[in-house]
Amino acid sequence: MPHAFHLARPLIFRMDAERAHRATISVLKSGLLPARRFVDPALETNVAGLSFLNPLGMAAGFDKNAEVPGALLGLGFGFVEVGTLTPRAQEGNPKPRIFRLKADRAVINRLGFNNDGIDRAIKRLRRRAYRAPGGEMIGGRGRIGVNVGANKHSSDRIADYVMGVEKAAGVADYLTVNISSPNTPGLRELQSRDALSELLTRTLAARGGRDIPLFVKVAPDLSDGDVADIADVARQSGVSGIIISNTTTDRPAHLKSRQREEEGGLSGRPLTAPALARLKEFRQAVGPDLPLIGVGGISNADDAYARIRAGASLIQLYTAMVYEGPGLPNRILKGLAAHLKADGFQCVADAVGADL
Ligand SMILES: Cc1cc2nc3c(=O)[nH]c(=O)nc-3n(C[C@H](O)[C@H](O)[C@H](O)COP(=O)(O)O)c2cc1C
Numbered sequence: 001m002p003h004a005f006h007l008a009r010p011l012i013f014r015m016d017a018e019r020a021h022r023a024t025i026s027v028l029k030s031g032l033l034p035a036r037r038f039v040d041p042a043l044e045t046n047v048a049g050l051s052f053l054n055p056l057g058m059a060a061g062f063d064k065n066a067e068v069p070g071a072l073l074g075l076g077f078g079f080v081e082v083g084t085l086t087p088r089a090q091e092g093n094p095k096p097r098i099f100r101l102k103a104d105r106a107v108i109n110r111l112g113f114n115n116d117g118i119d120r121a122i123k124r125l126r127r128r129a130y131r132a133p134g135g136e137m138i139g140g141r142g143r144i145g146v147n148v149g150a151n152k153h154s155s156d157r158i159a160d161y162v163m164g165v166e167k168a169a170g171v172a173d174y175l176t177v178n179i180s181s182p183n184t185p186g187l188r189e190l191q192s193r194d195a196l197s198e199l200l201t202r203t204l205a206a207r208g209g210r211d212i213p214l215f216v217k218v219a220p221d222l223s224d225g226d227v228a229d230i231a232d233v234a235r236q237s238g239v240s241g242i243i244i245s246n247t248t249t250d251r252p253a254h255l256k257s258r259q260r261e262e263e264g265g266l267s268g269r270p271l272t273a274p275a276l277a278r279l280k281e282f283r284q285a286v287g288p289d290l291p292l293i294g295v296g297g298i299s300n301a302d303d304a305y306a307r308i309r310a311g312a313s314l315i316q317l318y319t320a321m322v323y324e325g326p327g328l329p330n331r332i333l334k335g336l337a338a339h340l341k342a343d344g345f346q347c348v349a350d351a352v353g354a355d356l
Contacts, residue, residue: 005325017098028071035074048213048240054078059316060147066121073142076329083147089117101257110264146172165206180219180246200237213240220245231285241291268319272297283311301335
């Protein structure tokens with residue numbers, strides 16, 4: 001419903017950003033948005049042993065509590081990453097804590113892992129979340145990832161990730177350990193070589209013999225040395241892939257909106273170029289085999305295709321949905337299928353890393 005969204009957008013944009021997000025979740029829950037999925041066999045792909053109807057996913061943070069994954073799959077996404085979920089429910093930071101930078105097509109958030117706690121989300125996933133409004137059963141084809149994190153006041157952060165993995169391994173298609181939120185003080189330190197090595201060893205073991213893929217999600221704010229270290233540890237650990245990237249604490253000089261002064265992680269268009277650059281660096285550093293998932297500032301089919309050609313097997317987005325509305329996934333998928341065809345690729349996998 002692109003037209004309805006574009007009519008409603010000025011009203012939505014007059015609401016506080018977090019209230020607008022809650023309203024969006026309510027609409028998705030209500031079933032008012034009909035499930036309409038663009039399907040093309042050329043978009044089907046296989047990553048880390050999982051089959052995907054298409055390579056485009058909803059990034060973590062949109063559906064933190066697994067309230068609407070079925071409805072999101074109904075909008076066309078091939079997969080939805082719910083979370084970040086922590087062992088205990090937590091409130092997050094004081095409001096307001098999400099800011100639209102309209103002139104920059106960007107968002108700054110400092111939510112701080114507000115969530116209902118992993119148990120409640122898992123209960124929802126067990127119950128009926130795989131069913132899209134209208135009753136279409138998507139489970140089995142639409143993939144659900146569970147993104148786990150650590151509580152702010154935890155005395156043993158790695159133990160929090162281990163608990164998340166143990167609990168989610170039975171209901172998720174894949175797991176993500178998120179060590180890149182800028183809004184939990186000290187969390188990003190888990191990206192350092194020794195801490196990351198311990199984290200990945202312990203979380204991989206926590207899958208309890210299940211063959212479920214485990215990804216690690218990194219920040220875009222990394223030095224060359226950090227990239228080399230993370231790539232090294234990731235390869236040795238046996239992790240299934242790297243998600244690049246989370247939001248940035250950087251504030252590019254070209255930002256126009258006055259909200260650029262807000263503290264938190266910046267996402268959306270200003271992240272397009274840095275996240276693409278970081279993806280290329282990781283592709284160089286890990287070699288051709290380890291799957292990479294590209295995210296950050298993807299807002300159209302050209303962005304999506306560029307990320308795939310640079311070496312991403314899967315892609316995700318969040319912020320562009322705020323500006324473009326619920327018709328966006330299908331528009332991107334249509335455009336992506338056209339790009340593949342125009343360049344003579346049979347399928348997504350053939351285009352992955354084509355620019356290298
Ligand atoms: C409001 C908001 C909340 C987010 N919450 C999470 C989160 O809980 N866990 C996580 O791994 N990433 C979170 N992210 C980061 C996104 O998953 C994504 O990595 C980032 O926004 C870059 O993609 P985008 O430019 O398409 O939004 C959040 C992003 C936004 C805008």
